[in-house]
Amino acid sequence: MAVSTVYTVQSLNSTFSISKPTKTQLGFNQKQLVFYKKTTTTRRTTTEITCSTGDTVVIGLAADSGCGKSTFMRRLTSVFGGAAEPPKGGNPDSNTLISDTTTVICLDDYHSLDRTGRKEKGVTALDPRANDFDLMYEQVKAIKNGVAVEKPIYNHVTGLLDPPELIKPPKIFVIEGLHPMYDARVRELLDFSIYLDISNEVKFAWKIQRDMAERGHSLESIKASIEARKPDFDAYIDPQKQYADAVIEVLPTQLIPDDNEGKVLRVRLIMKEGVKYFNPVYLFDEGSTISWIPCGRKLTCSYPGIKFTYGPESYFGHEVSVLEMDGQFDRLDELIYVESHLSNISTKFYGEVTQQMLKHADFPGSNNGTGLFQTIVGLKIRDLFEQIVANRTAAPLQATKA
Numbered sequence: 001m002a003v004s005t006v007y008t009v010q011s012l013n014s015t016f017s018i019s020k021p022t023k024t025q026l027g028f029n030q031k032q033l034v035f036y037k038k039t040t041t042t043r044r045t046t047t048e049i050t051c052s053t054g055d056t057v058v059i060g061l062a063a064d065s066g067c068g069k070s071t072f073m074r075r076l077t078s079v080f081g082g083a084a085e086p087p088k089g090g091n092p093d094s095n096t097l098i099s100d101t102t103t104v105i106c107l108d109d110y111h112s113l114d115r116t117g118r119k120e121k122g123v124t125a126l127d128p129r130a131n132d133f134d135l136m137y138e139q140v141k142a143i144k145n146g147v148a149v150e151k152p153i154y155n156h157v158t159g160l161l162d163p164p165e166l167i168k169p170p171k172i173f174v175i176e177g178l179h180p181m182y183d184a185r186v187r188e189l190l191d192f193s194i195y196l197d198i199s200n201e202v203k204f205a206w207k208i209q210r211d212m213a214e215r216g217h218s219l220e221s222i223k224a225s226i227e228a229r230k231p232d233f234d235a236y237i238d239p240q241k242q243y244a245d246a247v248i249e250v251l252p253t254q255l256i257p258d259d260n261e262g263k264v265l266r267v268r269l270i271m272k273e274g275v276k277y278f279n280p281v282y283l284f285d286e287g288s289t290i291s292w293i294p295c296g297r298k299l300t301c302s303y304p305g306i307k308f309t310y311g312p313e314s315y316f317g318h319e320v321s322v323l324e325m326d327g328q329f330d331r332l333d334e335l336i337y338v339e340s341h342l343s344n345i346s347t348k349f350y351g352e353v354t355q356q357m358l359k360h361a362d363f364p365g366s367n368n369g370t371g372l373f374q375t376i377v378g379l380k381i382r383d384l385f386e387q388i389v390a391n392r393t394a395a396p397l398q399a400t401k402a
């Protein structure tokens with residue numbers, strides 16, 4: 001019986017056919033090859049095998065508005081080197097940030113209702129009915145498979161949906177916003193997920209600081225906006241934390257009794273056990289329960305001091321490790337003392353965490369656990385990315401040997 005084999009290779013720019021692929025092409029490790037489709041035709045039957053060759057690692061970052069996502073993204077892209085900028089020559093109100101390695105998109109771009117539409121229907125932007133999850137899923141899947149997409153833009157200045165912008169598959173694709181883990185199909189596409197869990201007291205303090213000082217809002221209007229969002233936040237945003245591989249929880253300090261200023265923070269890094277390519281950070285002794293007050297000869301601490309705790313816990317029925325820091329640093333250069341007591345932080349050289357923190361000393365949270373844990377999660381993401389890529393490169397080699 002005559003058997004002919006047709007291979008169709010779709011690159012980012014074109015589709016072309018080749019009669020017989022080379023070994024490299026069969027190993028799917030050419031970045032520009034996105035779909036590999038082999039059609040074996042006998043006289044009457046056709047079998048199709050489709051393989052994706054995209055190298056893109058997808059990271060989800062969930063948090064409410066004004067909870068530090070942009071700051072976290074700036075720390076993350078800095079770990080990979082190079083600055084992140086909006087697409088060149090594009091819409092000046094684009095929410096996208098592109099650097100050499102990473103592309104960060106804001107999921108607000110998948111709002112299906114614009115500001116007026118939401119007002120007319122009486123729904124908030126947090127409500128799933130105001131968002132297009134089908135399109136979000138299709139486009140994140142395409143990027144993960146190495147296919148460029150035309151993503152819509154939600155314009156925060158006008159409140160309208162602007163014409164789409166072209167997003168090409170990067171090495172690391174970060175989807176940040178209100179709902180990266182809401183839709184099960186999108187969740188499945190994530191290689192790693194993070195939730196920034198800012199307690200109400202702290203969220204309020206940060207909102208006041210930003211919206212009163214920088215945006216001229218009144219205290220009453222800030223209170224009203226937080227209250228108006230709360231039911232939908234509780235229903236649709238907050239539950240996503242159960243799916244996150246890492247949660248950064250930000251709470252008022254316990255070092256000052258009845259503190260309500262929200263300036264000194266207790267920050268917990270909750271790390272899920274058993275996540276592929278992710279080994280939780282630990283303090284002194286993995287799996288033990290530790291309480292450590294490092295203030296003394298090597299670390300300068302003014303009132304109320306600093307306290308670290310570490311240990312195993314259960315979080316939404318998952319086994320997790322929790323590293324906690326309560327208090328704030330007086331001198332950032334002394335952070336090296338704390339860093340040297342942490343293990344599994346995925347640094348490439350001694351003192352890398354301290355170096356990153358010093359480099360961005362002017363970012364919010366640089367003197368406390370928010371900055372420290374965001375930096376560490378950035379390093380863990382770099383490590384995860386490198387492991388995934390190494391694994392993908394090794395797999396075709398093994399297949400070729402077999």
Ligand SMILES: Nc1ncnc2c1ncn2[C@@H]1O[C@H](COP(=O)(O)OP(=O)(O)OP(=O)(O)O)[C@@H](O)[C@H]1O
Pocket residue numbers: 063064065066067068069070071072206207209210364365366370371
């Ligand atoms: N770690 C932090 N410590 C103190 N304040 C912080 C911290 N992170 C963020 N803030 C405050 O919250 C504000 C919002 O931060 P950021 O812009 O990073 O949040 P966002 O989630 O990206 O906000 P939005 O979604 O509204 O754009 C900052 O201007 C700052 O006032």
Ligand SMILES: O=C(CO)[C@H](O)[C@H](O)COP(=O)(O)O
Pocket residue numbers: 065108115125126155156157159178
């Ligand atoms: O929750 C939000 C996420 O950033 C925004 O409020 C939402 O995107 C709507 O934006 P705007 O208030 O500009 O119409």
